[in-house]
Amino acid sequence: MRIHFIAIGGSAMHNLAIALHLKGDTVTGSDDTIFEPSKSRLEKHGLLPEAFGWYPDKLSGDIEAVILGMHAKADNPELLKAQELGLKIYSYPEFLYEHAKNKTRVVIGGSHGKTTITSMILHVLHYHGKDVDYMVGAQLEGFDVMVRLTEDNDFMILEGDEYLSSAIDRRPKFHLYQPNIALISGIAWDHINVFPTYEGYVEQFQIFIESIINGGALVYNNEDAEVAQLAETTEKQIRKFPYETPKYQVVDGETLLETPDGDMPIEVFGAHNLSNLAGAKWICQHMGVDEDDFYEAIATFRGASKRLEKIAESNSAVAYKDFAHSPSKVAATTKAVKEQYPNRSLIACLELHTYSSLNAEFLKEYKGALDAADEAVVFYSPDAVQIKQLDEVSSNQIEEAFQNKKLTVYTHPTEFKQYLMQQNFDNAALLLMSSGNYGGLDFDEVKDWFKG
Template structure:
């Protein structure tokens, strides 16, 4: 097949392009800008566009399909040409479904933890040499690409994002997969620019639950009351398997999972990660991996890039980088690090970077999110607020939202960096939470702080 990607440089898009190329497809693509790691990875496979921009002449009747990325606009010249020619235009989740119609589809969804849970499942399957197709939203140790597609594998494991499928397909991505086996980790309001009310957001998970194939399996976090209500009230003919946080304890900075075979030391930590592990175990069991085999494999799981990633450590200091940005993720990550290093000062830094986090109507959701930190800092860029065409956010609004009198707030990246580099980090756990980079912070420099 001959497939063209509009906005090929996206993290999911370029991985799908590489996966299809490896499957034998003819691949072309365009984008107005492409950054690393996408750029170097596309170049490695000869898929990097010769020049950046949009070129309608690339769109011809020779194409078997066009895959449209979220980065493209609805008036994109290549999209308009494809529509004019009547070509089949796919969003990438729609195309993934087409690739997996004859497979057993395993879809991992939820407001938080879905990348980690998907990675746990793939880690266990790889450990036991069980080959599956997959799509995951983060880089996993031991996996070259985030997307892998074959003709022969029985299962495909998909991270099920609730964000929109494409500029012309406003359905949440996970509505398109029609899973045979699904997992939902929890519901915490996110993507306020698309789902303006909490009720509207919750409704997407109800639709997802009812999208399972008849007789399908739903694994869900019973400790999330909203999610529990959604799944257990569904009249759809599916099998429901709840999970809860397993028994565990922390000893000398190591988390141990209590199992029938004894106490199992883990590389990961935090209540939310233990919940993720419990959900991943259920899914793996439904895929044919016995409990004891799951435990054998999960002991060596170190996590996902940028998800509570340890970037530096010595005898008295540890530094973590985390993707957390939504209120529930910030609260869970902060609590996890404090519980793990209870005898150390926790310095937690949060960058408000996403559309939702910088929205004045949404800010109140952050109440208490940084309470577990001994020192708490919030950084945000007024310039980013302006670019997103949002209402101006003041320091006073930030302070009121978090409801913490000693909260430090920075809007200048150099001032934030100066603060960070002035700190004595002896006997400290430093936690840097953001989906951005604090206005250009070099994380390699951070490693030199300890």
């Protein structure tokens, strides 16, 4: 096929472009800017656009599919040209469904944990040499490309994002996949720019459950009251498999998971990751992996990129970075690190970076989120608030929202960096939580602070 990508540089989009290229399709694409690592990865495969920008002349009648990224607006010049030519236009979830409509589709949904659960499943299957098609949103050790498409594989595993599909398709992505097997890890209000009420957000997961094919299976986190309510009250003709956090203990900084064969050391830690593991185990069993084989493989899982990722360690200190930004994930991650290192001083730093987190009305959802830390820091950029055209947010509003007397607020990248550089990390754990980079913080430099 001849396929053109509008907004090829996105995390999922560039992986899909590379996957189709490796499959033998002819792939072209455009974007107004492309950041790392997408830029280098596209360049490696000869798919990086010669120049950034939108070029309607790239569109012609012999293109068989146009894949439209969420980054592209409805008035995008290339999109308008594709519509004028009558070309077939897909959002990337639409395209993935078309590819997988004759396969067994396994869709992992939830406000948090879906990337980790999907990564756990892929790690276990990869460990045991089981080949499947997949799409996951983070880099995983042992995998070059995070989208794989074949004609032969029976299963396709999809990370089910609840955000919108494209500028011309306002349906949440996970509504398009029609899973045979689905999982919901938890529901915590997010994407308030699209779902301005909690009830409207929860409704998207109800629709997701209704999209499961009749006779399919729903694996769900029974400890999340909202998820349990949706699962137990649906009239959809599906099989239901609840899961909960397995028993574990932390001994000398090592997490030991209770299994039928005794306690087993694992690389990941924290109650939320153990809950994710329980969900992944159910999915793997539905895919033909027995319990013993699951435990053997999961013992070597080190986590997905940017998900509670250890970036530095010395004899007496450790540093982690995490993609966390939603209130529930911030609370769970902070608690997990403190539980893992109870005798160390925990310095937890959160950047408010997303539309939701910088919304004055939404801020109250962060109450108590950093309470497990010994020192709590929030960084945000007033410029980012202006760029997102939000109401001004003050340091006092943030302090009032978090209700944490140990909280310090920084609004300038240099001042935040100076704060970190002045810290004595002896017998400490540093946790950096953000979907950004604190206004330009060099994480490689952070690693140097922990040497020696």
